[in-house]
Amino acid sequence: MTKPDAVFIFIGTYPTEAAARADYDVVKELHSLGAVGTYDASVITKDDNGKVHVNKDETATRHGAWGGAAAGALVGLLFPPAVIGTAVVGAAVGGVGGHLWRGMSRADVKEFGELIDxxxxxxxxxxxxxxxxxxxxxxxxxxxxxxxxxxxxPKDIDQAVREAASEIG
Known part of the structure; x- marks a missing residue:
């Protein structure tokens, strides 16, 4: 049973980037229908050199206030900076990542990271x-x-995203 005031994380793996993008589109459609509240989503890929790429194709206004910060912060927690090939918003990783980190055990972080691998x-x-x-x-x-x-x-994540955005611009 979900708590009404909690943050939810979903990580799913797919055989291709196109298959992951198809489900990404499903989530965007759910949002446009009003079925989901504030969220952030990204398709993650690895290149032949083992670099992790966070692929986004939308702006913050399309899916709420988190605007790439939450998914980017999670990826920043799961992978060492040396393997992240796409720039992740630095301030957001610090602030938002700190809140996410407090909500996860080390076993969770390991499990999430290994699933993506x-x-x-x-x-x-x-x-x-x-x-x-x-x-x-x-x-x-x-x-x-x-x-x-x-x-x-989610209110803590909202606040951390706002703080990160003010630091950036």
Whole structure:
């Protein structure tokens, strides 16, 4: 049972980037229908050199206030900076990542990171607990997935994103 004031993380792996993007589009459609609240999602890929890339194709206004910071912060926690090939918003990784880190055990971080290593592409979703219910009903097509609720308030993530945005610009 999800708590109404919690942060939800979903990571699913896919055989191709196109398959991950298809589920990414499902989540965007759920948001446009009002089925999910604030969330952030990204498709994650690894290149032939083992570099991790965070692929976004939308702006913050399309999916709420988190605007790339939450998914980027999660990726920043899961992988060492040397393997992240795409720039992750530095201030957001610090502030938002700190809140996410407090909500996860080391075992969670290891499990999330290993799941992404196993796939050719992954979909990462960080959002309010309302997202968990919608994702479950949507029947996303991930080959493997992990979904966890963190003991972190979405309000804390909102505040950390606002602080990071003010530091950046």
């Amino acid at each position: 196993d796939g050719q592409a992954a979909l990462v979703i960080v959002g309010e607990s309302k997202v968990a219910q919608a994702v479950e009903k949507a029947g996303l097509k991930a080959e493997k997935h992990i979904a966890k609720e963190l003991g972190v308030s």
